[in-house]
Amino acid sequence: MMASLSDTDAAALAQGVATAPWTQRFLDALDAPAGELEAVQWRGREALARQPLPSRRDEDWRFTDLAPLLAVFDGTAPTAGSSGGTDSPAAASALPPPAPDTVRLLLDGRSDTLAGQSLPAGLSLLGEGEWPLALGHTLAATGCQAHWPVELNQATASRCLALRVSGTVASTLELVSVAGANRPDAAEPGTNPIGQRLTPVRVLLLLEEKASLNVLQVQLGDGPCLSSLVCEARLGRGSTLRHGLLAFGTGEACFLGHLAVEQEIESRLESVWASRGWALARFEPRVSQAEGGAFTSLKALQLAEEHQRVDTHSRVVFEGPDGQLEQLHKAIADGHGRSVFNGAVKVPRLAQRTNAAQLSRNLLLSNQARIDTKPELEIVADDVRCAHGATVSRLQLNELFYLQSRGISAAVAAGLLKRGFCQEVLRDLPPAAAGWEPLKRLLAEA
Structure with a gap:
């Protein structure tokens, strides 16, 4: 049986006090840790047990209402499989065919992603002695290893797609995750109800010196479910990662995502993400230019309609001189939707000659909608070119x-x-x- 959220716990959440009882019931309902990430699952569950749910008393969560996420697991929403269908945009059978020169992999955090598939030249699986040492390194380097959504993912994902990138990979790597009613195993007898509603995806990419990769991640959710994503990438000297993320949900679906990237000198990161349709979506890109001298581009577009809540919280830290950042965040809010953007850029004294530009542009299409935007620069270095700005307007x-x-x-x-x-x-x-x-x-x- 799936545990229900009591009125007491709901009131406690609203007041921002400890919610350990809800967390414990959630953990008790999970299957026992298993798979290649069994040890990581144990650590994640221990960490969750120590943490209260994020509340509006926490600065980073003060605009985020977790009620849609809690409703997914409180036992009152319809079970996975009772909504959706083959016409749903999240239906596995409705996926468009892969583009030319694209290798598509389906990820669910449980199954063997490469079963019956081969990787293109330049991509190889990390060995059993490699990935355990690399997993979590970038999360720690970017300061998000203890974030609640990360611990939730670590507590539940039993598999990780861990890849080494060598040279220029000619094919685009497309990673698709389907959560909720149209997940391939959603209707299998005996499936844990929590497992039906939660799809955790873990990805680790190690780019060698001067390597190059295009990767497109697609997160789909339909009905009461949670799509959870944690992606780590380490970019070697002179390497290039072009990263795209499309996140499309329907109904009560929720999405929590983290992208953590470490960049060595002369590396290049170009990341673009777009989101629509989630009852609650929160995406957190975290970037560390470990030595400076790298280029980072972050672009985002998010839509909040009806009573949807969509958050982006980014953080870019320059740990050396001559780094560059171009960040553009856009949002459209309609109906009673709410969009939140918080973009932090840190330029310490050692990051001289940093060139960083950050812009938040927003369209407010309804008197009931709300947009909160907070671009912020923390600059200690004195020889920099840094600018930021934000606009909220209606159609001209x-x-x-x-x-x-x-x-x-x-x-x-x-x-x-x-x-x-x-x-x-x-x-x-x-x-x-x-x-x-x-x-x-x-x-x-x-």
């Missing part, structure tokens, strides 16, 4: 008028302006993302 009336004066209806004109707003981010996704029609999914176009 003069632009709407211009389009309508040329015979375009108000609805079509608004749609064109929203498309242009989104394309500035989406155009930088890996080419393999085109098959997923991200603009169509994000704007719910027919």
